[in-house]
Amino acid sequence: MLIDATIDAHLATVGTAAAAAEDTAYDGVWVAEINHDPFLAALHAADRTSRATVGTGIAVAFARSPMTVAMAADDLQRHSGGRFVLGLGSQIRPHIERRFSMPWSHPADRMREFIQALRAIWRCWAGGEPLQFAGRFYTHTLMTPFFSPGPNPYGPPPVYLAAVGPRMTRVAAQEADGLFVHAFTTPRYLREVTIPAVLEGLAEAGRRRDEFTVCLPAFVVTGDDESETGAARQRTRAQIAFYGSTPAYRPVLALHGWEDLHTELNARSKQGEWEQMAAAIDDEVLHTFAVVGTPSQVAAALRERFAGLVDRLSFATHDGAAVPDGLVDALRD
Numbered sequence: 511m512l513i514d515a516t517i518d519a520h521l522a523t524v525g526t527a528a529a530a531a532e533d534t535a536y537d538g539v540w541v542a543e544i545n546h547d548p549f550l551a552a553l554h555a556a557d558r559t560s561r562a563t564v565g566t567g568i569a570v571a572f573a574r575s576p577m578t579v580a581m582a583a584d585d586l587q588r589h590s591g592g593r594f595v596l597g598l599g600s601q602i603r604p605h606i607e608r609r610f611s612m613p614w615s616h617p618a619d620r621m622r623e624f625i626q627a628l629r630a631i632w633r634c635w636a637g638g639e640p641l642q643f644a645g646r647f648y649t650h651t652l653m654t655p656f657f658s659p660g661p662n663p664y665g666p667p668p669v670y671l672a673a674v675g676p677r678m679t680r681v682a683a684q685e686a687d688g689l690f691v692h693a694f695t696t697p698r699y700l701r702e703v704t705i706p707a708v709l710e711g712l713a714e715a716g717r718r719r720d721e722f723t724v725c726l727p728a729f730v731v732t733g734d735d736e737s738e739t740g741a742a743r744q745r746t747r748a749q750i751a752f753y754g755s756t757p758a759y760r761p762v763l764a765l766h767g768w769e770d771l772h773t774e775l776n777a778r779s780k781q782g783e784w785e786q787m788a789a790a791i792d793d794e795v796l797h798t799f800a801v802v803g804t805p806s807q808v809a810a811a812l813r814e815r816f817a818g819l820v821d822r823l824s825f826a827t828h829d830g831a832a833v834p835d836g837l838v839d840a841l842r843d
Contacts, residue, residue, distance in 0.1 A: 519551035528555035540567030565595030576627035592664030599672035683711025688723030693826035729800035809840035
C-alpha cells in the first residue's frame, strides 16, 4: 500500500508542501479542485518534486471539455517526467449547472464518454491517428498538425475516476486506470458495495484487479497530544456532517440504517446550521467513518480496515490541517 499526501492547492504554498511531503517519504501528492485550479497547482508540485507521483485528486471533468483536459494532462505528464496522474470527478448537478454553468445529464454515461474522448485525443497525438470521436455528449473530429503537441515520450497519463455509487464505480473499472474512493465511505460500504462494483466492471472489461489502482482518502482522528486530537475530532465531525447532508452520498448512510441522519443534516444545511450539523455526528458515526486514536493505534487500525482492498492510502484533511509525521512513520513500520 502506497501512502500519499493531499496538499492545499494554493499556489503560494503548494510547491513547498509538495517538497516537504516528498521529504517525509510520501509516495505521491494530490491536489484537489476546491478553491484553486488543480492543474496549476500540480505544475508547481511537479516542479518541487523529483520522485513522488503528482496528481489531481480531483479535477472536475464536467466543468471542462475533453480537449482542454487532454492538453493540460499531456503537458503535465511531459513536465513531470511521466509522474502525473489525471484524477477526475463529476461533482454534483447543482455545482455543474449553477456554479460552472455547464450541462449536466446522465453522469455515468457522460463520464464514460469523457474518458473515451480523452483517449481518442491522446491516440491522435501519439500516432497521427485521425481524430474521429463522435459520441452522444462530446464530438472531436478536427485536429490539424499545427494544433497537435505530438507524441508524449512518457505516454498518456493514467486516469483515475472518483466514484461513490456502484454505476460510476463500474465506469471507473471499465474505462479508467484507477478509482478514487470518496472519503465519505466506511469499511462496510467499501467491502459490500464499492469493491464488488470494481470487480464486476473489471470482469466486464476483461481486466485484472492488479491492473487497477484503488485510492482512499481516509478520515483519521489523531495528533501528537490531546489538544491536536480534539481539534481533529471536531474537524472530522464537521466533514462527515457536510458530506452526509448531500443526497448523492445518502446510500452510504442508508447501508448503516442512518437515513434519518441524512434527512436531518440535509435540512440543517439548507438553513446554514453548520455547528448543529457537526454536533449531530455522534461517536458511533464518527468511529464508523474515521479511525481514532494515537498515531500507532490509527496506523494499526488502517491496516486492519484496508489492507488488501486499497492500493494507495491518503488522509482526508481540511483547512490545511496537517497529518502528524508520527502517523506516516507508524504506517511505514
